[in-house]
Amino acid sequence: MERKRTLPWATHTERPGDAAADAARAEKADAVRNRVRLMIEIxxxxxxxxxxxxxAARRLSPEEATILSDLEQHGxxxxxxxxxxxGGHVLVDDPQLYKDWLFDKVSHPRLSSHHRDIDKKLYPDIGMRGHVVREKLHGRTAQGTWVQLEKTPAAFGGRKLPSLNDLRHLMDYVVYRLTRSNVGPWGLSRMTERHPLYLSPVLAVPTSLTPPVAQxxxxxxxxxEEADDATAVSQDLAARFPPPDRPDPAAELGRSLPGRAGRGLFGSSEVWVTETPSASAAAVLRESRVPAAAGSWQTERPT
Known part of the structure; x- marks a missing residue:
């Protein structure tokens, strides 16, 4: 069993420290929770x-906020x-998340049928309950971590008698079989283990080129590059400041953008503007179209 995680913004009783450090952790915790709450509300x-x-988002726990925030950080x-x-099944190409989502006091081992190719004794599936995630279930994959939210927690195994939640969990499984959709805490999702949602996929595979192709x-x-060397200055001045002479421009091909580069948090959203044009801006545009008075200088280029 992996060592469980203590949140970096843990309280003073969980991680001793001075008042300034505790205040900073509390401020960071509020920032993370507020960001995740805003995402949920949107x-x-x-x-x-x-x-x-x-x-439920108003009662979001720090552990729940951490999981959803980590997913957002991974795209x-x-x-x-x-x-x-x-309840969509999510695959993240980051095995470290399996360890990061082991929280003190709230994480517990779970039994599941997901990813049977993984050694469950070495990497047991982990559950966690919360107001938003209801029952979070995550585990390891060959290359990373998987996570899925469930509507009803279950605790099958051992000699424990089935509970009401276990029976409800079986009902959710029947719904899954009939609809081919996972039953999550807030609806149904077609993102199943066979058709998962991928985050941060590792798609780049280094391949060497033959010398003739590379040349x-x-x-x-x-x-x-030479044809695209266009500047806003005169040609004689541009010649004095040539672009950098790189020995192999092909070495830059395929490099990923640093940091959070990409489509962004709302990359696949349908974004449109519903506001009417500004009245003052419309008035200025109308005035600019008034013909110049006789004898005045023509400042605009005739069309």
Whole structure:
């Protein structure tokens, strides 16, 4: 069993420290929770969910906020949050998340049928309950971590007699078999283990080029650079400041952008403007179209 995680913004009783450090951790915790709450409120305006999601988000725990925030840091966008909250099966190409989501006092071992190729004795599936996630279940994959939210927690195994929650969990399984959709805490999702939602996929595979192809590629890139060397200054001044002479321009191909580069949090959202044009801006535009008075200088280029 992995060592469980203590949150970096743990309280003074969980991690001793001075008052300034405790205040900083509390401020960070509030910032993370507020950001996740905002994401949930935004997606709740456009998506169809079971009742009570916004109210549950107001009671979001630090552990729940950490999980959803980690998913967002790995590329989760607001429209994809709908599938996560509705029980979508998520694969993240980051094995470290399996350890990061082991929390003191709230995480517990769980039995599941997901990813049977993984040694469950070495990497047992882990459950956690919360107001938003209801029952979070996560485990290891060969290359990373998987996570899925469930509507009803279950505690099968051992000699324990089935409980009411176990029977409800079986009912959710029947719904899954009939609809081919996971039953999450706030709805149904077609993102199952066979058709999961991928985050941060590792798709780049280094491949070497043969010398003739590499030479031709380098020549082509240099020709494109020379043709694209357009500046806003005169040609004689531009010649004094040539672009950097890189020995191999092909070496930059395929490099990923640093940091949070990409489509962003709302990359797949349908964004449009519903506001009417500004009255003052419209007045200025109308005045600019008035013909110049006789004898005045023509400042605009005739069309």
């Amino acid at each position: 997606t709740a305006r456009a998506g169809a969910y079971r009742k009570g999601l916004v109210e 989760l966008q607001v429209p994809q949050l709908h599938d996560v909250l509705c 031709l590629l380098t020549q082509t890139l240099r020709r494109i």
